[in-house]
Amino acid sequence: MPALDTALDTATLVARARDGDVRSYEQVVRRYQAPIYRLALRMLSSPADAEDVVQETFLTAWRRLSQLHDDGAFVGWLYRATTNRCLNVIRARKPVADVELDTRESPSPDGRPERAAETGAQMSALVSALDRLTPEQRACWLLREVHGRSYEEIARAIGTTATAVRGRIARARAQLAEVMSPWR
Template identity: 60%
Template structure:
Protein backbone atom coordinates (compact mmCIF):
# COMPACT_ATOMS: atom_id res chain seq x y z
CA UNK A 1 0.00 0.00 0.00
CA UNK A 2 2.91 2.37 0.73
CA UNK A 3 4.21 2.03 -2.83
CA UNK A 4 0.73 2.80 -4.17
CA UNK A 5 0.51 5.99 -2.10
CA UNK A 6 3.34 7.48 -4.14
CA UNK A 7 1.59 6.94 -7.47
CA UNK A 8 -0.06 9.81 -9.30
CA UNK A 9 -3.81 10.01 -9.61
CA UNK A 10 -4.00 8.89 -13.26
CA UNK A 11 -2.05 5.73 -12.45
CA UNK A 12 -4.27 4.98 -9.47
CA UNK A 13 -7.39 5.47 -11.59
CA UNK A 14 -5.99 3.13 -14.23
CA UNK A 15 -5.22 0.49 -11.62
CA UNK A 16 -8.62 0.94 -9.97
CA UNK A 17 -10.28 0.50 -13.38
CA UNK A 18 -8.48 -2.85 -13.53
CA UNK A 19 -10.29 -3.60 -10.23
CA UNK A 20 -7.37 -3.05 -7.88
CA UNK A 21 -9.19 -2.36 -4.58
CA UNK A 22 -6.09 -0.90 -2.89
CA UNK A 23 -5.73 1.71 -5.64
CA UNK A 24 -9.40 2.65 -5.35
CA UNK A 25 -9.12 2.86 -1.57
CA UNK A 26 -6.32 5.40 -1.96
CA UNK A 27 -8.46 7.45 -4.34
CA UNK A 28 -11.28 7.40 -1.80
CA UNK A 29 -8.91 8.52 0.95
CA UNK A 30 -7.65 11.39 -1.21
CA UNK A 31 -11.12 12.70 -2.04
CA UNK A 32 -13.49 11.54 0.68
CA UNK A 33 -13.15 14.59 2.96
CA UNK A 34 -13.48 17.08 0.10
CA UNK A 35 -16.53 15.34 -1.38
CA UNK A 36 -18.17 15.02 2.03
CA UNK A 37 -17.56 18.73 2.75
CA UNK A 38 -19.09 19.69 -0.60
CA UNK A 39 -22.16 17.51 0.04
CA UNK A 40 -22.51 18.76 3.62
CA UNK A 41 -22.52 22.40 2.53
CA UNK A 42 -24.74 21.86 -0.47
CA UNK A 43 -27.24 20.01 1.72
CA UNK A 44 -27.29 22.78 4.34
CA UNK A 45 -25.49 20.82 7.01
CA UNK A 46 -27.54 17.62 6.82
CA UNK A 47 -24.66 15.36 7.88
CA UNK A 48 -26.50 12.06 7.46
CA UNK A 49 -27.51 12.92 3.91
CA UNK A 50 -24.01 14.18 3.15
CA UNK A 51 -22.51 10.90 4.37
CA UNK A 52 -24.99 8.93 2.29
CA UNK A 53 -24.34 10.94 -0.88
CA UNK A 54 -20.58 10.77 -0.36
CA UNK A 55 -20.83 7.01 -0.13
CA UNK A 56 -23.13 6.87 -3.17
CA UNK A 57 -20.64 9.00 -5.10
CA UNK A 58 -17.82 6.52 -4.46
CA UNK A 59 -20.03 3.50 -5.16
CA UNK A 60 -20.97 5.13 -8.47
CA UNK A 61 -17.29 5.83 -9.13
CA UNK A 62 -16.36 2.19 -8.56
CA UNK A 63 -19.12 0.98 -10.87
CA UNK A 64 -18.46 3.54 -13.60
CA UNK A 65 -14.65 3.61 -13.61
CA UNK A 66 -14.53 1.85 -17.00
CA UNK A 67 -16.46 4.79 -18.50
CA UNK A 68 -13.92 7.44 -17.48
CA UNK A 69 -12.00 8.33 -20.62
CA UNK A 70 -9.32 10.57 -19.10
CA UNK A 71 -7.72 9.13 -15.97
CA UNK A 72 -6.44 12.55 -14.91
CA UNK A 73 -10.01 13.92 -14.90
CA UNK A 74 -11.16 11.63 -12.09
CA UNK A 75 -11.33 14.42 -9.49
CA UNK A 76 -13.52 16.61 -11.64
CA UNK A 77 -15.72 13.64 -12.45
CA UNK A 78 -16.16 12.95 -8.71
CA UNK A 79 -17.11 16.57 -8.04
CA UNK A 80 -19.62 16.50 -10.90
CA UNK A 81 -21.14 13.24 -9.64
CA UNK A 82 -21.46 14.52 -6.07
CA UNK A 83 -22.83 17.89 -7.20
CA UNK A 84 -25.46 16.24 -9.39
CA UNK A 85 -26.50 13.89 -6.58
CA UNK A 86 -26.88 16.83 -4.19
CA UNK A 87 -28.85 18.90 -6.70
CA UNK A 88 -31.18 15.94 -7.27
CA UNK A 89 -31.84 15.66 -3.54
CA UNK A 90 -32.38 19.42 -3.25
CA UNK A 91 -34.84 19.41 -6.13
CA UNK A 92 -36.86 16.59 -4.56
CA UNK A 93 -37.28 18.21 -1.19
CA UNK A 94 -36.34 21.21 0.83
CA UNK A 95 -33.63 19.98 3.20
CA UNK A 96 -33.84 20.41 6.93
CA UNK A 97 -30.94 21.26 9.17
CA UNK A 98 -30.33 19.72 12.54
CA UNK A 99 -28.72 22.56 14.44
CA UNK A 100 -27.21 20.08 16.88
CA UNK A 101 -24.96 18.86 14.06
CA UNK A 102 -23.37 22.32 13.74
CA UNK A 103 -20.87 23.19 16.41
CA UNK A 104 -18.73 26.26 15.84
CA UNK A 105 -15.03 25.69 16.42
CA UNK A 106 -13.76 26.69 19.84
CA UNK A 107 -12.03 30.05 19.80
CA UNK A 108 -8.40 29.67 20.81
CA UNK A 109 -8.28 32.93 22.77
CA UNK A 110 -11.43 31.98 24.74
CA UNK A 111 -12.87 35.50 24.52
CA UNK A 112 -16.61 34.93 25.10
CA UNK A 113 -17.66 38.08 23.21
CA UNK A 114 -15.52 37.18 20.22
CA UNK A 115 -16.71 33.59 20.30
CA UNK A 116 -20.33 34.73 20.39
CA UNK A 117 -19.73 37.15 17.49
CA UNK A 118 -18.01 34.48 15.42
CA UNK A 119 -20.76 32.00 16.19
CA UNK A 120 -23.44 34.51 15.20
CA UNK A 121 -21.60 35.38 11.99
CA UNK A 122 -21.21 31.71 11.06
CA UNK A 123 -24.89 31.08 11.78
CA UNK A 124 -25.82 34.05 9.60
CA UNK A 125 -23.59 32.80 6.78
CA UNK A 126 -25.03 29.28 7.06
CA UNK A 127 -28.56 30.67 6.95
CA UNK A 128 -27.69 32.90 3.98
CA UNK A 129 -26.25 29.91 2.12
CA UNK A 130 -29.44 27.94 2.84
CA UNK A 131 -31.47 30.74 1.27
CA UNK A 132 -29.52 30.70 -2.01
CA UNK A 133 -31.05 28.73 -4.88
CA UNK A 134 -29.35 25.31 -5.16
CA UNK A 135 -27.57 26.14 -8.44
CA UNK A 136 -26.15 29.38 -6.99
CA UNK A 137 -25.12 27.61 -3.79
CA UNK A 138 -23.39 24.87 -5.79
CA UNK A 139 -21.48 27.35 -7.93
CA UNK A 140 -20.46 29.49 -4.93
CA UNK A 141 -19.29 26.49 -2.90
CA UNK A 142 -17.37 24.96 -5.79
CA UNK A 143 -15.59 28.28 -6.43
CA UNK A 144 -15.09 29.78 -2.98
CA UNK A 145 -14.65 26.67 -0.85
CA UNK A 146 -13.27 24.12 -3.29
CA UNK A 147 -11.31 26.47 -5.56
CA UNK A 148 -12.67 25.14 -8.85
CA UNK A 149 -12.30 27.22 -12.01
CA UNK A 150 -15.30 28.74 -13.77
CA UNK A 151 -14.88 26.26 -16.63
CA UNK A 152 -14.74 23.30 -14.24
CA UNK A 153 -17.85 24.51 -12.45
CA UNK A 154 -19.64 25.01 -15.76
CA UNK A 155 -18.77 21.45 -16.74
CA UNK A 156 -19.85 20.16 -13.32
CA UNK A 157 -23.27 21.81 -13.32
CA UNK A 158 -23.92 21.64 -17.06
CA UNK A 159 -23.88 25.29 -18.04
CA UNK A 160 -21.52 27.93 -19.43
CA UNK A 161 -18.70 29.76 -17.63
CA UNK A 162 -20.63 33.01 -18.17
CA UNK A 163 -23.69 31.59 -16.40
CA UNK A 164 -21.44 30.37 -13.57
CA UNK A 165 -19.94 33.85 -13.19
CA UNK A 166 -23.43 35.30 -13.02
CA UNK A 167 -24.58 32.79 -10.40
CA UNK A 168 -21.50 33.39 -8.29
CA UNK A 169 -21.86 37.18 -8.60
CA UNK A 170 -25.49 37.01 -7.46
CA UNK A 171 -24.56 34.66 -4.61
CA UNK A 172 -21.72 36.97 -3.51
CA UNK A 173 -24.00 39.99 -3.61
CA UNK A 174 -26.68 38.27 -1.52
CA UNK A 175 -24.12 36.92 0.96
CA UNK A 176 -22.39 40.31 1.24
CA UNK A 177 -25.70 41.97 2.02
CA UNK A 178 -26.52 39.49 4.76
CA UNK A 179 -23.02 39.67 6.22
CA UNK A 180 -22.80 43.52 6.39
CA UNK A 181 -23.29 43.61 10.17
CA UNK A 182 -20.17 41.43 10.65
CA UNK A 183 -17.76 43.55 8.64
Protein backbone atom coordinates in the same frame (compact mmCIF):
# COMPACT_ATOMS: atom_id res chain seq x y z
CA MET B 1 1.92 -7.55 -0.49
CA PRO B 2 3.95 -4.29 -0.75
CA ALA B 3 2.44 -1.08 0.52
CA LEU B 4 0.88 1.17 -2.11
CA ASP B 5 3.04 4.19 -2.92
CA THR B 6 1.26 7.19 -1.37
CA ALA B 7 3.05 9.54 -3.77
CA LEU B 8 1.19 8.21 -6.81
CA ASP B 9 -0.88 10.81 -8.58
CA THR B 10 -4.64 10.43 -8.86
CA ALA B 11 -4.59 9.61 -12.57
CA THR B 12 -2.25 6.65 -11.95
CA LEU B 13 -4.39 5.38 -9.08
CA VAL B 14 -7.53 5.70 -11.20
CA ALA B 15 -5.90 3.79 -14.09
CA ARG B 16 -4.89 1.01 -11.70
CA ALA B 17 -8.37 0.96 -10.17
CA ARG B 18 -9.95 0.63 -13.61
CA ASP B 19 -7.72 -2.41 -14.12
CA GLY B 20 -9.26 -3.94 -10.99
CA ASP B 21 -6.85 -2.76 -8.29
CA VAL B 22 -9.19 -2.25 -5.33
CA ARG B 23 -6.39 -0.92 -3.10
CA SER B 24 -5.71 1.89 -5.57
CA TYR B 25 -9.36 2.88 -5.54
CA GLU B 26 -9.38 2.77 -1.73
CA GLN B 27 -6.49 5.23 -1.77
CA VAL B 28 -8.42 7.51 -4.15
CA VAL B 29 -11.41 7.38 -1.80
CA ARG B 30 -9.23 8.23 1.21
CA ARG B 31 -7.68 11.12 -0.72
CA TYR B 32 -10.98 12.72 -1.82
CA GLN B 33 -13.53 11.59 0.75
CA ALA B 34 -13.08 14.58 3.07
CA PRO B 35 -13.34 17.38 0.45
CA ILE B 36 -16.27 15.66 -1.25
CA TYR B 37 -18.02 15.25 2.10
CA ARG B 38 -17.45 18.93 2.95
CA LEU B 39 -18.98 19.94 -0.39
CA ALA B 40 -22.02 17.71 0.16
CA LEU B 41 -22.44 18.87 3.75
CA ARG B 42 -22.30 22.53 2.80
CA MET B 43 -24.76 22.00 -0.03
CA LEU B 44 -27.20 19.88 1.97
CA SER B 45 -26.76 21.10 5.57
CA SER B 46 -27.37 17.54 6.72
CA PRO B 47 -24.58 15.21 7.82
CA ALA B 48 -26.72 12.13 7.13
CA ASP B 49 -27.67 13.27 3.62
CA ALA B 50 -24.06 14.26 2.93
CA GLU B 51 -22.77 10.85 4.03
CA ASP B 52 -25.33 9.13 1.80
CA VAL B 53 -24.37 11.27 -1.20
CA VAL B 54 -20.65 10.64 -0.69
CA GLN B 55 -21.15 6.90 -0.34
CA GLU B 56 -23.37 6.74 -3.44
CA THR B 57 -20.96 8.92 -5.41
CA PHE B 58 -17.89 6.80 -4.69
CA LEU B 59 -19.79 3.56 -5.27
CA THR B 60 -21.14 4.81 -8.60
CA ALA B 61 -17.70 6.09 -9.60
CA TRP B 62 -16.20 2.66 -8.88
CA ARG B 63 -18.87 0.95 -10.99
CA ARG B 64 -18.43 3.40 -13.87
CA LEU B 65 -14.65 3.73 -13.97
CA SER B 66 -14.62 1.94 -17.31
CA GLN B 67 -16.64 4.82 -18.80
CA LEU B 68 -14.00 7.38 -17.87
CA HIS B 69 -11.67 7.81 -20.84
CA ASP B 70 -9.30 10.39 -19.29
CA ASP B 71 -7.87 9.34 -15.94
CA GLY B 72 -6.84 12.93 -15.26
CA ALA B 73 -10.49 14.01 -15.43
CA PHE B 74 -11.51 11.83 -12.48
CA VAL B 75 -11.52 14.58 -9.86
CA GLY B 76 -13.73 16.85 -11.97
CA TRP B 77 -15.97 13.87 -12.68
CA LEU B 78 -16.21 13.20 -8.93
CA TYR B 79 -17.12 16.82 -8.14
CA ARG B 80 -19.70 16.83 -10.95
CA ALA B 81 -21.30 13.61 -9.70
CA THR B 82 -21.40 14.88 -6.12
CA THR B 83 -22.87 18.23 -7.13
CA ASN B 84 -25.54 16.60 -9.27
CA ARG B 85 -26.51 14.17 -6.51
CA CYS B 86 -26.74 17.05 -4.02
CA LEU B 87 -28.90 19.07 -6.40
CA ASN B 88 -31.19 16.06 -6.82
CA VAL B 89 -31.50 15.68 -3.04
CA ILE B 90 -32.30 19.38 -2.66
CA ARG B 91 -34.92 19.27 -5.41
CA ALA B 92 -36.53 16.18 -3.87
CA ARG B 93 -36.85 17.72 -0.42
CA LYS B 94 -40.17 18.92 0.79
CA PRO B 95 -40.17 22.49 2.12
CA VAL B 96 -39.50 22.53 5.84
CA ALA B 97 -40.73 25.37 8.02
CA ASP B 98 -38.12 25.12 10.74
CA VAL B 99 -34.78 23.55 9.94
CA GLU B 100 -32.47 23.08 12.87
CA LEU B 101 -28.84 23.45 11.95
CA ASP B 102 -25.85 22.50 14.02
CA THR B 103 -24.55 25.95 14.90
CA ARG B 104 -22.78 25.06 18.11
CA GLU B 105 -19.97 27.43 18.77
CA SER B 106 -16.46 26.12 18.70
CA PRO B 107 -14.16 27.25 21.46
CA SER B 108 -12.41 30.51 20.78
CA PRO B 109 -8.68 30.06 20.20
CA ASP B 110 -7.92 33.13 22.28
CA GLY B 111 -10.21 31.98 25.11
CA ARG B 112 -12.55 34.98 24.86
CA PRO B 113 -16.19 33.87 25.05
CA GLU B 114 -17.46 37.05 23.37
CA ARG B 115 -15.27 36.32 20.33
CA ALA B 116 -16.56 32.73 20.23
CA ALA B 117 -20.14 34.00 20.37
CA GLU B 118 -19.50 36.47 17.55
CA THR B 119 -17.87 33.79 15.41
CA GLY B 120 -20.79 31.46 16.10
CA ALA B 121 -23.25 34.17 15.06
CA GLN B 122 -21.28 34.82 11.87
CA MET B 123 -21.24 31.13 10.97
CA SER B 124 -24.93 30.83 11.69
CA ALA B 125 -25.65 33.84 9.46
CA LEU B 126 -23.47 32.40 6.67
CA VAL B 127 -25.17 28.98 6.84
CA SER B 128 -28.56 30.69 6.76
CA ALA B 129 -27.49 32.88 3.83
CA LEU B 130 -26.19 29.89 1.90
CA ASP B 131 -29.52 28.13 2.44
CA ARG B 132 -31.29 31.10 0.83
CA LEU B 133 -29.29 30.82 -2.38
CA THR B 134 -30.73 28.73 -5.20
CA PRO B 135 -29.23 25.23 -5.26
CA GLU B 136 -27.33 26.08 -8.44
CA GLN B 137 -25.93 29.32 -6.95
CA ARG B 138 -24.91 27.47 -3.78
CA ALA B 139 -23.21 24.74 -5.80
CA CYS B 140 -21.32 27.25 -7.96
CA TRP B 141 -20.26 29.38 -4.98
CA LEU B 142 -19.10 26.40 -2.91
CA LEU B 143 -17.22 24.81 -5.78
CA ARG B 144 -15.44 28.09 -6.53
CA GLU B 145 -14.88 29.69 -3.14
CA VAL B 146 -14.47 26.65 -0.90
CA HIS B 147 -13.12 23.99 -3.27
CA GLY B 148 -11.19 26.26 -5.65
CA ARG B 149 -12.59 24.77 -8.85
CA SER B 150 -12.27 26.74 -12.10
CA TYR B 151 -15.29 28.25 -13.85
CA GLU B 152 -14.92 25.67 -16.61
CA GLU B 153 -14.82 22.76 -14.14
CA ILE B 154 -17.91 24.09 -12.39
CA ALA B 155 -19.70 24.51 -15.71
CA ARG B 156 -18.99 20.88 -16.58
CA ALA B 157 -20.03 19.77 -13.09
CA ILE B 158 -23.46 21.33 -13.25
CA GLY B 159 -24.03 21.14 -17.00
CA THR B 160 -23.97 24.79 -18.01
CA THR B 161 -21.60 27.38 -19.47
CA ALA B 162 -18.75 29.18 -17.75
CA THR B 163 -20.60 32.46 -18.37
CA ALA B 164 -23.67 31.15 -16.54
CA VAL B 165 -21.42 30.00 -13.69
CA ARG B 166 -19.86 33.46 -13.43
CA GLY B 167 -23.34 35.01 -13.27
CA ARG B 168 -24.51 32.60 -10.57
CA ILE B 169 -21.40 33.22 -8.51
CA ALA B 170 -21.77 36.99 -8.89
CA ARG B 171 -25.40 36.84 -7.71
CA ALA B 172 -24.45 34.52 -4.85
CA ARG B 173 -21.61 36.83 -3.77
CA ALA B 174 -23.93 39.85 -3.86
CA GLN B 175 -26.55 38.09 -1.73
CA LEU B 176 -23.96 36.81 0.72
CA ALA B 177 -22.27 40.22 0.97
CA GLU B 178 -25.60 41.83 1.78
CA VAL B 179 -26.42 39.31 4.51
CA MET B 180 -22.92 39.37 5.95
CA SER B 181 -22.52 43.19 5.86
CA PRO B 182 -23.06 43.58 9.63
CA TRP B 183 -19.81 41.65 10.20
CA ARG B 184 -17.61 43.79 7.98
